[in-house]
Amino acid sequence: xxxxxxxxxxxxxxxxxxxxxxxxxxxxxxxxxxxxxxxxxxxxxxxxxxxxxxxxxxxxxxxxxxxxxxxxxxxxxxxxxxxxxxxxxxxxxxxxxxxxxxxxxxxxxxxxxxxxxxxxxxxxxxxxxxxxxxxxxxxxxxxxxxxxxxxxxxxxxxxxxxxxxxxxxxxxxxxxxxxxxxxxxxxxxxxxxxxxxxxxxxxxxxxxxxxxxxxxxxxxxxxxxxxxxxxxxxxxxxxxxxxxxxxxxxxxxxxxxxxxxxxxxxxxxxxxxxxxxxxxxxxxxxxxxxxxxxx
Numbered sequence: 305x306x307x308x309x310x311x312x313x314x315x316x317x318x319x320x321x322x323x324x325x326x327x328x329x330x331x332x333x334x335x336x337x338x339x340x341x342x343x344x345x346x347x348x349x350x351x352x353x354x355x356x357x358x359x360x361x362x363x364x365x366x367x368x369x370x371x372x373x374x375x376x377x378x379x380x381x382x383x384x385x386x387x388x389x390x391x392x393x394x395x396x397x398x399x400x401x402x403x404x405x406x407x408x409x410x411x412x413x414x415x416x417x418x419x420x421x422x423x424x425x426x427x428x429x430x431x432x433x434x435x436x437x438x439x440x441x442x443x444x445x446x447x448x449x450x451x452x453x454x455x456x457x458x459x460x461x462x463x464x465x466x467x468x469x470x471x472x473x474x475x476x477x478x479x480x481x482x483x484x485x486x487x488x489x490x491x492x493x494x495x496x497x498x499x500x501x502x503x504x505x506x507x508x509x510x511x512x513x514x515x516x517x518x519x520x521x522x523x524x525x526x527x528x529x530x531x532x533x534x535x536x537x538x539x540x541x542x543x544x545x546x547x548x549x550x551x552x553x554x555x556x557x558x559x560x561x562x563x564x565x566x567x568x569x570x571x572x573x574x575x576x577x578x579x580x581x582x583x584x585x586x587x588x589x590x591x592x593x594x595x596x597x598x599x
Contacts, residue, residue, distance in 0.1 A: 363589015
């Protein structure tokens, strides 16, 4: 099993070197309400509005950013609206990703916000989890009057995923997730319009396939985590890639799972500049999340 985990992480790192695709907020997370430590029902118990959870992060791209990326923040929440024992879960979620650069006198200038909301159904089946649902997403610029450019995107997808948790040792485990998104809504607007022909264009999205991998080890004083993702995105005439590798340490507290870490990510199109451009980012930051349900 160790060899499998090492191989997955290796391939994620390889994808980082050749990544080009669209930006999903949940690309660095695995959400599974049925793994929550806060709510563990009986096998055949049926209840409505059973639990809520959330997660968030804040950090800097001071180690490696670009003209658009200097600060990053993510905030999100989910609510489980129906639960059937350890068999079925229905949940809704809403997430935002906020990006700021350092182009003002306080070195903090809001640049863009990505927003998404979705509904997901999770089914436990023979030691793994099956998920399906729908996500609606949009991206908007912030404080862009001075630069005179704007790029707005709206895209939604039906998704299906498989989540496989693997226990390695008593205090160590790995989780893998394979997810496919089929895009049903794709819309983009660029101002000035002269940049319209610059690719890639998110109106050409057809589908994406993403692999997430997470390894965690719990020690007496600290928890260690190594995780990342690799994603291939299918457009009408080409297939492109994204990827990230992240290392974290932290502890599980009464407030949630607290982690400090560093990550490297490659975005072929960050979704921000009106002339699409890749971004190679190295960030540091802190994350806090509901234990178990968020990885």
